[in-house]
Amino acid sequence: MITxxxxxxxxxxxxxxxxxxTLGGWSQAAQPSPAQIPPVTIRVTTHMVLVDVVxxxxxxxxxxxxxxxxxxxxxxxxxxxxxxxxxxxxxxxxAALPAGIYSNRAQYRSPGGPITVMLLDAIDTPFTxxxxxxxxxxxxxxxxYKPGQRxxxxxxxxxxxVLQDFTSDPQILYTALQRYKPQPQEFASAGRAATSAxxxxxxxxxxxxxxxxxxPLSGASGDSGLGRxxxxxxxxxxxxxxxxxxxxQTAYAEDQRAVLALNALNSLARILGGLPGRKNLIWITGxxxxxFIPENRTMSNAxxxxxxxxxxxxxxxxxxxxxxxxxxxxSHADEIRDTASRLASAQVAVYPVDARGLSISTDIDSQExxxxxxxxxxxxxxxxxxxIKIGVQRAFExxxxxxxxxxxxEIKKYDGKYRSIKVKVKRDxxxxxxxxxxxxxxxxxxxxxxxxxxxxxxxxxVVPSTLVAFSAQVKPPSANSVKDKIGVTFLVDAxxxxxxxxxxxxxxxxxxxxxxxxxxxxxxxxxxxxxxxxFDANTYQQILQHGLMLHMDLDPQPGNxxxxxxxxDGRTGLVGTIDAPAP
Numbered sequence: 001m002i003t004x005x006x007x008x009x010x011x012x013x014x015x016x017x018x019x020x021x022t023l024g025g026w027s028q029a030a031q032p033s034p035a036q037i038p039p040v041t042i043r044v045t046t047h048m049v050l051v052d053v054v055x056x057x058x059x060x061x062x063x064x065x066x067x068x069x070x071x072x073x074x075x076x077x078x079x080x081x082x083x084x085x086x087x088x089x090x091x092x093x094x095a096a097l098p099a100g101i102y103s104n105r106a107q108y109r110s111p112g113g114p115i116t117v118m119l120l121d122a123i124d125t126p127f128t129x130x131x132x133x134x135x136x137x138x139x140x141x142x143x144x145y146k147p148g149q150r151x152x153x154x155x156x157x158x159x160x161x162v163l164q165d166f167t168s169d170p171q172i173l174y175t176a177l178q179r180y181k182p183q184p185q186e187f188a189s190a191g192r193a194a195t196s197a198x199x200x201x202x203x204x205x206x207x208x209x210x211x212x213x214x215x216p217l218s219g220a221s222g223d224s225g226l227g228r229x230x231x232x233x234x235x236x237x238x239x240x241x242x243x244x245x246x247x248x249q250t251a252y253a254e255d256q257r258a259v260l261a262l263n264a265l266n267s268l269a270r271i272l273g274g275l276p277g278r279k280n281l282i283w284i285t286g287x288x289x290x291x292f293i294p295e296n297r298t299m300s301n302a303x304x305x306x307x308x309x310x311x312x313x314x315x316x317x318x319x320x321x322x323x324x325x326x327x328x329x330x331s332h333a334d335e336i337r338d339t340a341s342r343l344a345s346a347q348v349a350v351y352p353v354d355a356r357g358l359s360i361s362t363d364i365d366s367q368e369x370x371x372x373x374x375x376x377x378x379x380x381x382x383x384x385x386x387x388i389k390i391g392v393q394r395a396f397e398x399x400x401x402x403x404x405x406x407x408x409x410e411i412k413k414y415d416g417k418y419r420s421i422k423v424k425v426k427r428d429x430x431x432x433x434x435x436x437x438x439x440x441x442x443x444x445x446x447x448x449x450x451x452x453x454x455x456x457x458x459x460x461x462v463v464p465s466t467l468v469a470f471s472a473q474v475k476p477p478s479a480n481s482v483k484d485k486i487g488v489t490f491l492v493d494a495x496x497x498x499x500x501x502x503x504x505x506x507x508x509x510x511x512x513x514x515x516x517x518x519x520x521x522x523x524x525x526x527x528x529x530x531x532x533x534x535f536d537a538n539t540y541q542q543i544l545q546h547g548l549m550l551h552m553d554l555d556p557q558p559g560n561x562x563x564x565x566x567x568x569d570g571r572t573g574l575v576g577t578i579d580a581p582a583p
Contacts, residue, residue, distance in 0.1 A: 047412055048083065049075070051405045052278040052347055052378055053423050054398045054433040062401030063430055072424040075409050084406035088114045088277055088399055102565075102580045103471040104464040105493065106275050112150045112168055114399040116280040117268060118392070122157040122183035123257050125286035125355045130182035133284050133355040133388060138177050140389035145170045149396055154462070157183045160264040162462040258289035258332070265339050267461050273346035274466030274496065274576065278402050280379065280395040282351045284388070287363070290332070291372040292340040334446070337416070340376065341441040347404070349379040349435070351395045358386045378435035398433070414442040444573045451573055455513055458575035459564050468567045468576030469493040470547075476583030477556055485553035486583050488514050490567060492548040498571045504534035508543075509570030512550055516582050517562045524557045532570065556583065 051073070055063045068082040093111035097103060118137065122130055145151075153163040153176050164176035272279045343350070352370035356363075367383040374381040380398070382391025405423065420437040443449060458465040470492040480487030490512050499506040508531055515526040529552055535543060554563075563582040568575045 047414075048406050048408055049421075049438065050347060051407075051421055051423060051434050052349060053403045053405055054378070054401045055403060055425055056401050056431050056433075058429050058431065060397070060431075062397075063425075063427070064401075066403060066425065066427075068405075070426050071403075071405060072426065073405060073407055074422045075407075075419050076411075077420075078410060080407040080409060082405055082407055084404075086277075086404040086406075088402055097471075100475060101471060101473050102578045103469075104274070104466050104576050104578050105469045105471065106466065109464065109466055110150065110166060110275045113148060114150065114277055114279070114402075115166060115272065115275060116149065116151045116282060116395060116399075117272070118151060118153045119264070119268075119281060119283045119285075120153065120155045120163070120180065121261075121283060121285035121355075122155060123185055123260060124156075124289060125185070125284070127182050127184060129286050129355040129357075132357060133353075134177060134180055134182065136387070136389045137284070137392070138174065140392050141170050141174045141177060144389065144393050145173065146396075152463075153177065153180075154264075154268070155180065155183075156261065156264050158260065160267050160462055165463055254289065261289050262332070262335055262339050266342055266457070269339070269342035269346040269348065270458050270461055270465035270467055270575065271463055272348055272466070273342070273574075274469055277347065278399070278404060279346065279348045280351055280399065281348050281377075282353060282392050282395050283373075284353045284355050284392075285370075286355050287366045288352055288369045288373055290336060291369045292336060292376040293372045337418075337439045338441060338443065338446060341439040341443075343377060344435065344438040348377065349398075350374060350377040351379040351391065352381045352383070353388050353391045354381075354383040354385075355388065357388060358384055376436050378433060380433070409440075411440070414440045414445070416441050416445075444571070449573070451511075451568060451570065454573050454575055455511075455566050455568050458577050459513070459515060459566055461577060464579065465566075465575055465577040467496070467574035468569055469496045470565075470567045470576055470578070472565050472578055472580065474563060474580050474583065480553065482553050484556075486556050486563075487551065487553055488563070488565065489549065489551045490565070492550075492567050494543045494548050496574075496576070497548070497569050499540065500571060502534045505536040506540040507534040508532070508548065510548065511568045511570060512552070513566040513568070514552060514554055515564045515566075516554065516557050517564060518557075519560055519562070524561060525555055527552055527554060530570075 053071070055066060057063055064087075066085075068085045071082055071085070073080045073082060094105075094107035097108065120130070120133065120137075125133070147170060148168055150166055150168045151164075151173060152166040153173065155161045155163050163180055164173060167173060268281065350373050352373050354367065354370060367381070370381040370383055373379075380391075380394060382388060382394065385391065409419070411419070416439065418437055418439055421435065423432055423434045425432055443454075444451075470490055472491070473487075473489045475487035475489075477484050477486060492510060492512075494508070497508060497510060499508055501507075510532075511528055511530045513526065513528040516524045518524055529550060531548065531550065561582040563580045565578045565580065566575055567577075
């Protein structure tokens with residue numbers, strides 16, 4: 001067994017860094033084989049762009065056996081050289097981790113084939129539609145779900161929650177869906193109040209009766225004409241004020257729903273980003289609160305007609321009138337661009353499924369927002385159909401027809417601008433589906449970026465974040481070398497870290513966090529340590545092969561507490577997390 005000792009120069013550590021776990025049962029879990037090393041992703045250090053492309057024939061069947069030379073890729077209209085091409089593959093299940101060892105590595109989080117996430121959106125879906133969607137999903141799992149397909153079920157009932165972590169067992173999924181109960185819409189009361197005030201006929205009759213009842217009182221003042229006019233003006237002012245108040249309530253409710261949705265998508269990007277390959281996000285909702293379509297990109301008339309077919313039949317002002325998604329996109333443009341970039345980096349394709357089914361009064365604005373979201377992420381929208389479970393099935397079918405293309409764009413600098421992507425296949429009679437572009441964003445360069453906030457957000461995720469892969473060994477005080485402390489040993493997969501070239505070799509900047517939470521979620525204690533050091537070429541290769549190790553001791557806290565561990569790459573801001581019981 002190889003043990004590598006590296007003395008750290010950082011004064012805040014004053015301890016040793018080792019390259020392999022030497023304790024019983026740990027070394028087996030600590031040394032990944034080459035096949036287990038996560039593939040490269042769209043990170044600011046590599047500048048490789050990954051595009052997932054679904055290729056089918058005209059009958060919708062997967063077109064297999066394509067090679068790199070069969071694809072033509074353009075970015076901003078310029079042809080790009082295909083550097084890599086991959087098809088979906090299955091990860092071999094890893095051996096069970098020994099007691100006291102925990103990991104967020106891909107072979108433990110996602111053994112098997114491609115991953116699909118089902119998101120049941122309660123904040124944007126009326127109660128009755130939620131019940132219908134639940135029935136449809138139960139039927140899908142019972143009738144169409146195939147063993148081996150891997151799915152996790154999340155809910156958006158305020159913040160993101162997990163109903164069932166990733167599994168390939170249809171019975172477990174079915175049981176989880178049975179447990180789910182439709183939820184009242186978060187922030188819906190304000191919206192309902194405004195809608196009823198503006199659309200309920202009884203509101204008008206109330207105003208009329210108010211007008212009639214005040215007339216005699218005005219007349220009694222001795223000047224019935226002036227009194228009636230004054231009362232009418234007062235009523236008009238009151239009505240205007242009421243509408244303004246109700247509009248403000250509605251706008252606040254819509255804004256809150258959209259912010260919650262953005263937070264949920266960012267969380268899913270952290271959860272899914274370190275897992276290999278394309279991921280499908282089936283978003284079952286009654287109305288997406290925003291879209292990812294860039295607000296500042298120039299489009300030709302032909303592209304407008306292709307992308308937004310409703311423009312052919314409706315005036316632009318009619319299409320955008322009342323569409324809050326457009327308003328929110330303008331006021332939260334930076335946050336939306338950042339979220340879109342994170343989802344693209346995580347290779348997440350969104351499949352919006354309209355939980356309202358076949359609608360008599362078709363909501364064209366809402367459906368177009370769903371189509372826009374699908375186009376911008378490489379998914380498909382399923383709207384205005386009763387059998388919504390068919391839309392879910394289509395997402396699974398796309399997995400078998402997916403290719404992942406990698407290329408290095410000519411523009412190396414991440415300037416925050418939107419870059420369009422077009423992919424063609426040199427075959428006749430094929431359909432090609434891929435995301436329309438990406439934002440070249442370096443999150444660490446965004447205004448207001450706070451690395452500690454990134455860690456705090458990741459620690460709040462409902463299941464482990466995977467953008468930085470690591471394992472951890474947790475020892476109770478009785479078994480730790482320091483008897484009155486909880487011992488935590490991190491082993492970080494350096495292949496998921498960025499490295500900076502310096503005169504001294506490769507420089508790593510990594511922070512490790514350990515936090516103890518009570519069962520109620522209260523933080524009881526926390527500690528962090530940092531590695532910021534350059535390593536020579538030989539040492540760096542050893543770290544890549546065996547991992548980066550750091551040990552810290554924690555004060556035990558009374559109670560049945562939870563330990564949350566995090567590792568952050570200081571250069572990219574990316575975070576990985578693990579949950580473990582606190583001894």
